[in-house]
Amino acid sequence: MNQLTEEQIAQLSPDTASLAAGKGLAGTSKWVSFAYNERVLWGEIKGSGSTPYRSQIDLTNTAFKCSCPSRKFPCKHGLGLYLMFTRNFADFTKTENEPVWVKEWMDKRASKPATTEPKPEADVETVAKQAKAKEKRQNKRLEEIAGGVAELDLWVKDLLRGGLLAFPEKGPQFWKKTAARMVDAKAPGLGNMVKEFQEINYFSGNTWQGEALQQATKIFMLLEGVKNIDALPTLVQEDVKSLIGISRNQKELLEDAAAEKIKDIWLVLGRQREVNDEDLTIQRDWLYGTQSKRFALILNFAYRSAPIQNLVVPGTATQAELVFYPGNYPLRAAIKMVGSNSTQFSIPEMFANWDAVQEYYTQILSKFPWADNIPLFVKDLLPVTHASKWHLRDSDGYIMPLPADFDIQKLYQILAISGGASVHMSFLRQKDTVVPLGVWVDGKYKLI
Amino acid sequence: MADFWNDLVNTALLGTDKQTFDENLLPETIKNSLSQVDKKDKEALFYKAAALASFFKKAGNMPEKLEVTAGLPAETEVLSYAPTPVISLLRKIFSYDSGNYALVEKWLDEAIRKSWIITPDLLLVILNLGLDKKYKHLQPKIRQIAGKRGLWMTQFNSEWNYLKETDYLLLWEEGKAAERKIALEEIRKNNPAQARELLEKSWEQETAKTKLELIAVLKNQLSSDDEPFLQQVFDEIQTVRQKKKDATPDLLKQVVELLLSLPESKLSQEIWEKVKRYVYKTKDKKLLGLVSAENIAVVIPEKGDDFLCKETMWERLGILEESHNKNVYVDVEGWLYEIISRISPQLWEQHLSASPVQIMEAFNKGDGFTKKKDKAKEDTIALYTVALAQAAYYHNNTTWARSWLEYYKDVYTIQQTHVSYLLGYLSDAELEEFYLKHIDLSNTATDSQRLREELLKRKEHQWSFAFTQYVVKAMCSDLTSYNYGNTVSFLIESILHMHPDIVKENISDYMSANAPGWVRSQYDKTIVFPLQEMMGLRMELKKVFEG
Known part of the structure; x- marks a missing residue:
């Protein structure tokens, strides 16, 4: 049986409100009944209806089900039940005698994998037809995008002609307007790159000039890639398409027999969640395959309060099969099948x-020049201050800075648990900085 | 190494319309790669050069080496970490969003008693807890459980310096106004004479505002040793006020109060001599002069005199300029009230050779007056009785405080006189009895907020089951949107005092029958369940620390 920590359960919450509500329900007095066994945890709680809500959690594969009408997933009852299980374990009765509603759900789950069963493999002719149709669709999309690409090409050159010195005076609307035009031109990826100009801090320090030039250059390079796409190697073409916003449909990817698939025990190194100015929640789960030694990024999106299905739990090792989106540096993946997870795992290489790290980073850049978030591990790192900024120092005395906006409380947490001793750390290499995801202390992985 | 990149940035800043980029400044490798590029489009050429330069720089950009050595790691702990169940319990307590500080404090007390310290994974939470306004009072306790690692952490955030031993003398010399007050308070606790001497030395340099704040520190452990300094300040103020009448009234009042707290002080003696004239014994002849009965007369000069006058009461003593509410009491009564409330009640006993009850009766029955004669007696006398209660508290006179409660509980409604501070002189059992008989704790009752707070002041008081029922019932009656939040907070705060069996009761029945619909729908969720949860945590706390 797998028992998650409160921090890990918190990571499963679709939003802070659900977590707060779940915490409020994590007391034994609120539940009419509750019990567990090795595979499942269940409970009944009085709701607004005449009959209690039935909430259940698959403990092996971390899945939730509740009879309440909430659109959030997991709902507050599921979170509350799991939190209560962690907090008040001793109060739970262990029984193999599952109620019918629990047994039915679990048996149904046991009879099929956690995610969509792949369709039977199509014959060669069908596959060829599908591929041709796909190519046709993508070419049509590229034609549609061509107008936007030409417009952005002019725009980015105009920026350079006029000089970057004017950038600090340009308000957010300036960037938003062009980004919106790219969305209209069906190239949302280009739009996102334009919006990244907004994230540069033009009013502090003297690094914005270089960052602005890098961003403009990055856009220009991509535009050159689109214009010359036919001349590029197939995998680089995929990267370019993905960057401008022609991404593969996840369902298609999961069914694609030719796509790269890796079954492994994946360490879920961390989760990042942000809500952009269009109310879109972007969730990134960073994974590492213990046998394949591959990193992976699972991206999930949700509008407003729509739920995100979380198949993996940060801070655990999860058996799963991932299908990678094609690319010259394949990092983004989708989950094809997920199995049990565990909080016990050994320290990876x-x-x-x-x-x-620099050598590895250079190799990645040579494959994928737009790389901006690269997950990595380094041994024996020590947080140190240098020139009034926080850095991570390696065992040879070399340092890498943390981003200026890195949450200082997270850094304090690293210091508190390490006590000034060097620790193994997982992090994202972001531009010229590193963003910690977790640390190993006394052989245990702790999320930051 | 990256000069070429800076050159590119500088060109980009000015714009390619104003400045041309010199390709020759680029490293040879980049220059060679650019040789095949079409150079007609100068912006495209620039971007390509920038792209190559950017990757050249990124690929070759080696991390910086830090020559200085890192700070020392945290010292090894001497004390043991709290065991896992104890730490898990603290996590549970923290996971409740509000009202858990009584349990947090209890947890800290128990951990200190066991000489345990917090584990590193919760260290940050506990350090930040001490910065929270609601938990600031726990700082000395957090200091004891933070261990050596906690102390080590202070180097990263000066807000956690509360963990360090403070050099209060240094803080007194160099701190800001608020810090200096804290320093003086701490010094006064351990060495009253030193605190007074420090204040005496710096007195001339202090501002009017800091003088007022700092002299109040002398209230703690006040003794006759402080009188010369206080008298000196009093005399100085008299000199200043002769020149400028409205100068330093607050400071004057504070100094007078301190001097009057010392019954042997010159000022106390002087004032007593004046005031005792208004209360004296008389002999009334009864039964045709055959029997004479002793009475105590309270006779107040209606128009005042050389003592009960503005010149003395305000200009000399800074006590009261005039009546705050002339419809209820006139200036003379107001002045006398202020004086009685500062005079040691023991002096009345000696002066009148009477017991506290006899004296109180006299004050209660004596003649009083106000502009509205109809109301006068009752209001005026009630006024002086409250003054006697204040005097008992002011001079920490247990006999008088207890006598006052005993006598007046049946004469006046305690809640009307706002004297909850006297309840501190009762034992726990007496207090429960007193509340059960005389106090209405419900939300709408007068002074109920203060009377509830009085209960929480007794940290170790374990309420009997009947008393717990009484409190919870009172709190759960008359719930409105104005008092609901306070009620919930109070009940949760009281969890350490309550009898554990209260959660076995059907607390839902305690709600008033006429409670509004929204109260009915929230009641279980916000009152019953949290009480059960908190009681569960309290019981678990007992178990894990005993286990």
């Missing part, structure tokens, strides 16, 4: 120092 790590880079010894920043020197080794």
Whole structure:
């Protein structure tokens, strides 16, 4: 049986309101009945209806089900039940005698994998037809995008002609307007790159000039890629298409026999969640395959309060089969099948120092020049301050800075648990900085 | 190394319309790669150069080496970490969003008693807890459970310096106004004479505002040793006020109060000599002069005199300028009230050779007056009785405080006289009895907020089951949107005092029958369940620390 920590359960919550409500329901007095066994945890709680809500949690594969009408997933009852299980374990009765409603759900789950069963493999002719149709669709989309690409090409050159010095005076509307035009031109990826100009801090320090030039260059490079797409290697073409916003449909990807699939025990190194100015929640789960030694990014999106289905739990090792989106540096993946998870796992092999990281980073850049979030591990890192900024120092004395906006409380947490001793750490290499995701202390992985 | 990149940035800043980029400044490798690029489109050429330069820079950009050594790691702990169940319990307590500080404090007390310290994973939470306004009073306790690692953490955030031993003398010398007051308070606790001497030395340099704040520190452990300094300040103020009448009234009042707290002080003696004239014994002849009965007369000069006058009461003593509410009491009564409330009640006993009850009766029956004669007696006398209660508290006179409660509980409604501070002189059992008989704790009752707070002041008081029922019932009656939040907070705060069996009761029945619909729908969720949860945590706390 797998028992998650409160922090891990919190990571499963679709939003802070659900978590707060779940915490409020995590007391034994609120539940009419509750019990568990090795595979499932269940409980009944009085709701607004005449009959209690029935909430159940698959403990092996971390899945929730509740009879309440909430559109949130997991709902507050599921979160409350799981939190209560963690907090008040001793109060729970262990029984193999599952109620019918629990047994039915669990038996049904046991009879099929956690995610969509792949369709039977199509014959060669059908596959060829599908591929041709797909290519046709994509070419049509590229034609549609061509207008936007030409417009952005002019725009980015105009920016350079006029000089970057004017950037600080340009308000958010300036960037938003062009980004919106790219969305209209069916190239939302280009729009996102334009919006990234807004994220540069033009009013502090003297790094914005270089960052602005890098961003403009990044856009220009992509535009050149689109214009010359036919001349690029197939996988680079995929990268370019993905960057401009022609991404593969996840369902198609999961059914694609030719797509790269890896079954592995994946360490879920961390989760990042942000809500952009269009109310779109973007959730990134960073994974590492213990046998394949591959990193993966699981991206999920949700508008407003729509739920995100969380198949993996940060801070655990999960058996899963991932299907990678094609690319020259395949990182983004979709989950085809997910199995049990565990909070017990050994420390993976790590880079010894920043020197080794730099070598790896350079290799990635040579494959995928737009890379901006690269997950990594390094041994024996120590948080230190240098020139009034926080850095991570490796065992050879070399340092890498943390982003200026890195949450200082997270850094304090690293210091508190490490006590000034060096720790193994997982992080994202972001531009010239590193963003910690988790640390190993006394052989245990702790999320940051 | 990256000069070429800076050159590119500088060109981009000015714009390619104003400045041309010199390709020759680029490293050879980049220059060679650019040789095949069409150069007619200068912006495209620039971007391509920038793209190559950017990757050249990124690929070759080695991390910086830090020559200085990192700070020392945290020292090894001497004390043991709290065991896992104890830490898990603290996590549970923290996971409740509100009203858990009584349990947090209890947890800290128990951990300190066991000489345990917090584990590193919860250290940050507990350090930040001490910064929360609601938990600031727990700082000395957090200091004891933070261990050496907690102390080590202070180097990263000065807000956590509360963990360090403070050099109060240094803080007194160099701190800001608020810090200096804290320093003086701490010094006064351990060495009253030193605190007074420090204040005496710096007195001339202090501002009017800091003088007022700092002299109040002397209230703690006040003794006759402080009188010369206080008298000196009093005399100085008299000199200043002769020149400027409205100068430093607050400071004057504060100094007078301190001097009057010392029954042997010159000022106390002087005032007593004046005031005792208004209360004296008389002999009334009864039964045709055959029997004479002793009475105590309270006779107040209606128009005042050389003592009960503005010149003395306001200009000399800074006590009261005039009546705050002339419809209820006139200036003379107001002045006398202020004086009685500062005079040691023991002096009345000696002066009148009477017991506290006899004296109180006299004050209660004596003649009083106000502009509205109809109401006068009752209001005026009630006024002086409250003054006697204040005097008992002011001079920490247990006999008088207890006598006052005993006598007046049946004469006046305690809640009308706002003297809840006297309840501190009762034992726990007496207090429960007193409340059960005389106090209405319900939300709409007068002074109920203060009377509830009085209950929480007794940290170790375990309420009997009947008393717990009484409190919870009172709190759950008359619930409205104005008092609901306070009620919930109070009940949760009281969890350490309550009898554990209260959660076995059907608390839902305690709600008033006429409670509004929204109260009915919220009641279980916000009152019954939290009480059950908190009681469960309290019981678990007992178990894990005993286990």
